[in-house]
Amino acid sequence: MALRAKMAQHLNGCSVACKVSWGDLQALCRRAKVVCKELEVTKNNFNDYEVEYITNYRKKNGKELFLVKWKGYHDSENTWEPRKNLKCPKLLKQFWRDVDTALQKQKKPRHPAELDHKTAAYVVQKARHRQRLSCWEAHLNKTCRQEGRIFVQNEVDMDGPPRDFTYINDYRVGEGVELGTTAAGCRCEDCFAHPVKGCCPGSSGHRPAYNDRSQVRVRPGLPIYECNARCGCGPDCPNRVVQRGIRYDLCIFKTDNGRGWGVRTLERICKNAFVMEYVGEIITTEEAEKRGEAYDRQGATYLFDLDYVDDVFTVDAAHYGNISHFVNHSCNPNLQVYNVFIDNLDERLPRIAFFATRSIRAGEELTFDYKMQTDPVDAESTKMDMSLAALETPSKKRIRVECKCGYESCRKYLFSCGQ
Structure with a gap:
């Protein structure tokens, strides 16, 4: 009895999600004549x-x-x-x-x-x-923790939800990885109109990344520093964009040309607007090397090197990720990658954010270049030249993966042998 009482005390306040839908419960009650x-x-x-x-x-x-x-x-x-x-x-x-x-x-x-x-x-x-x-x-x-809803559609085949995939909202920290603590925040009364000492970007030696419409205005290759948990500004601060999450309704859909699942927007997206983050499990480059060999044999990989300053960590979205897990490659993409720093200012562990390269129509598929490069216009952007070789394993033993993006100047292959 004492053991039961102890167990009951530990279970107090616990709840278990019902596996029966609301509609099914209604039908069962009607059938049993239960009000x-x-x-x-x-x-x-x-x-x-x-x-x-x-x-x-x-x-x-x-x-x-x-x-x-x-x-x-x-x-x-x-x-x-x-x-x-x-x-x-x-x-x-x-x-x-x-x-x-x-x-x-x-x-x-x-x-x-x-x-x-x-x-x-x-x-x-x-x-x-x-x-x-x-x-x-x-x-x-x-x-998901986001303003925009996610829809799912497959009118191509009978493939159902992917197996062995867990949706997450933030980085999942793997073995051998430690996230740093938040640095001191800004003390601005208005981070956009009157930034004190340049606000958070200024304290890191950079200028603010966004305009008054929350559109990115710095060139690809330059980092973005947003206000963090220690800043005095509130959640509506104009220097908080990526951390607010996805704001558009998006649809995961099955492509009809053998590219697997893809993602399309159900709303118009303005040029330079934030769209989504690339989220997954943070692992060491050594672990990424091991996983990359297995992924190469499958002809697909979800590894994204975090080599803004040092090639130390990699994001693996194969089994843990958000909707970016389903975004396909294109040789003419409508998304651009930026490195973002918010609560964690460790330059080896940036957050990876996608911004629109142009105005994107409702119903259009979202894509980014898995081998994206930035123009080396200054010292900062050259740091990111290789880090944007997204979804490419650290291994130099490449297999030839055919590109099916359909762009007229398509490179034909995502990866080449010996690359």
Whole structure:
């Protein structure tokens, strides 16, 4: 009894996330005739049923019938319903898109009187696949700390959420890596209009990186110093841009030309605006060398060297990362890399931020150059020439990875043997 009491005391206040969705809980309550105020289930809506997805179709005596999978009910309880009973135009539209896709793959005529077994099976498989992606989307938005939402879309194949990948918001510190402490902050009353001794950038010997619209104005290759946790300014300070996180709605989508997953923006992004950080696990170059050899054999890698001053650490976003994990390469990218320093001023451990190189339309894919170089216009920018060879392992034994960016002046290969 004493042990139970002790365990209960330790568990006091603990909670476990429910694995059943809100809609499924509502359906279960209605089915069991249980009133639940929190779930908005009352005696008046016990007999309300929600269509989860449509699984089949047939036309009999000129009457269209749809086989419906009801939310909260087993597949064995699916029922055939006439169109007039279905108040789900989006699901009906999606059902017919899936049917058309299946018929096109089989080279069969459209508008059949009934679906063959293969087509019906594809429709069900696609509906369940879409549900998995929807659950992953919900998990991403629950996990990420950002203003913009993340959407997920795959209308190309049946690939679901990537295995062995954990979404993180900040660097994950690996073995042998220690983050420094925050230096003294600024004492400006207005960091933009009246910076004291140049604010945080000035104390590091640099000028402010942003204009009054939060757009980067220093040339690529120069570092960015933002206000930190010890500064007297608040969260709305104009010198706090990267640390506010992603502010745009973005979509992880499956590309249709063999480039895997990609990321597109769902909102217009202005030129020089901050878009996202490259986040992952910080590891030593020795560990990166070991992992790089394995990644090379797979023909893909997520290693980003942090060699602003010394080639000591690398960011590995293969298994731990944020949405930047899914951003593809382009020989004509719309994102540019900058090294950013905020709370940690150790020049060996900058934060990697992506800013828009031009105005980016809503619906356009976001890309950066995995072998990006900066023009050596001064001593500072030459420090970053090699650090922007993103996603390239420290190993000199390269394999040839074909570039599929589609740009007219494409370099054809991301990496070359002996490079």
